[in-house]
Amino acid sequence: GAGVSQSPSNKVTEKGKDVELRCDPISGHTALYWYRQSLGQGLEFLIYFQGNSAPDKSGLPSDRFSAERTGGSVSTLTIQRTQQEDSAVYLCASSYFSSSIQYFGAGTRLSVL
Amino acid sequence: KQEVTQIPAALSVPEGENLVLNCSFTDSAIYNLQWFRQDPGKGLTSLLLIQSSQREQTSGRLNASLDKSSGRSTLYIAASQPGDSATYLCAVELGGAQKLVFGQGTRLTINP
Numbered sequence: 017g018a019g020v021s022q023s024p025s026n027k028v029t030e031k032g033k034d035v036e037l038r039c040d041p042i043s044g045h046t047a048l049y050w051y052r053q054s055l056g057q058g059l060e061f062l063i064y065f066q067g068n069s070a071p072d073k074s075g076l077p078s079d080r081f082s083a084e085r086t087g088g089s090v091s092t093l094t095i096q097r098t099q100q101e102d103s104a105v106y107l108c109a110s111s112y113f114s115s116s117i118q119y120f121g122a123g124t125r126l127s128v129l
Numbered sequence: 130k131q132e133v134t135q136i137p138a139a140l141s142v143p144e145g146e147n148l149v150l151n152c153s154f155t156d157s158a159i160y161n162l163q164w165f166r167q168d169p170g171k172g173l174t175s176l177l178l179i180q181s182s183q184r185e186q187t188s189g190r191l192n193a194s195l196d197k198s199s200g201r202s203t204l205y206i207a208a209s210q211p212g213d214s215a216t217y218l219c220a221v222e223l224g225g226a227q228k229l230v231f232g233q234g235t236r237l238t239i240n241p
Contacts, residue, residue, distance in 0.1 A: 020172070049228065059218065059231040066227065075228065107172055114227045117163070120172035 018042070020121035022108050028127045029098055037093045037124045041110030048091050049111075049118060050083060054104035062106075065091065066114050098128045131156045135219055135232035143240050144211060150204040150235045152219030157197050160224040164193050164204050166215040167234070173218065177204070181224075209239045 021040040029035050041048050050062040061075040065085040076082070080098075085091040095102055105125050109118040132155045142148055152162070161180050165173040177186045177193040179202070185194040192205040206213060216236045220229040 047227070051229075058233045059220075059229075061228040061230070064227050072228065109173075117175045117178050118173075118229065119175065120165075122170075122172045 020108055020110055020119055022106075022121035022124050024124060025122065026125045026127075028129065030129055031100060032097055034094065034096045035098055035126065037095075037106050037126070039091045039093070039108030039110075039121060041089065041091070041108070042119055043089075045110035045112050045119075046088070047111045047114045047116075047118075048085055049109040050091070050093050051107045051109065052104045053107060053123070057104075059107070062093070064114075095126075098126075100128050102126060103128045131159075131221060131223055131230045133219060133221055133230050133232040135217075135235050137235060138233065139236040139238075141238040141240060142209060144209060146209050147205070147207050148209055148237075150206070150217050150219075150237070152202040152204070152232055154200045154202075154221050154230075156223065157200050158224050159197060160222045162193075162195055162202050163220045163222070163229065164191075164202075165218045165220065167218060168215050176217075206237075211239045211241050213237060214239045 023038045046067050048065045053059045063083045064072040080096045083093045105123040107123045109120045111118045134153045136151045163178045164176045179186045179195045190207040195202045216234040218234045219232045
């Protein structure tokens with residue numbers, strides 16, 4: 017079937033605005049991950065969802081970041097009061113179960129002006 | 130804290146050569162190790178996944194090895210082609226943590 021789909025592919029926003037990034041995982045995959053890729057930091061883990069378990073939020077950089085996963089499928093990453101340092105590519109991945117191969121979407125490039 | 134290092138940061142070789150990319154990690158208590166490639170402006174594509182109990186995995190011209198006790202993995206690419214040009218990323222999953230810790234990547238260029 018289709019791969020991991022992320023939208024929008026690009027997002028330009030003004031400092032202080034809120035943004036929502038969407039991820040549609042591969043159908044049937046129970047695990048969903050968000051990562052951030054920036055020039056200075058490389059690829060960093062943000063948050064992980066597995067089935068109906070409480071998410072692992074240990075990678076979220078501040079309380080301005082939150083994410084939810086509705087119905088065990090689509091996930092939304094929300095960044096409130098965006099800052100310039102939030103500019104990065106946000107990547108979503110899913111896997112059939114935890115600790116198996118992760119399949120990545122093409123990412124959302126966020127630019128905060 | 131787990132740290133993953135990839136050497137070299139960039140590599141340029143002529144087409145047809147065999148090459149090795151290196152990955153090292155500081156905490157040997159890993160659950161698995163994965164190699165990915167990333168093309169410019171694209172997401173990551175999984176190449177090989179090695180479980181902690183395995184020593185190597187092969188897929189076509191790619192062979193990845195894992196020496197957990199020494200904290201090292203190598204990705205061997207045979208008979209390189211221009212289409213192999215990409216950034217190669219190594220990532221480890223700590224036991225029970227599910228999340229991946231990535232290296233900074235090796236940018237590979239294969240010259241025709």
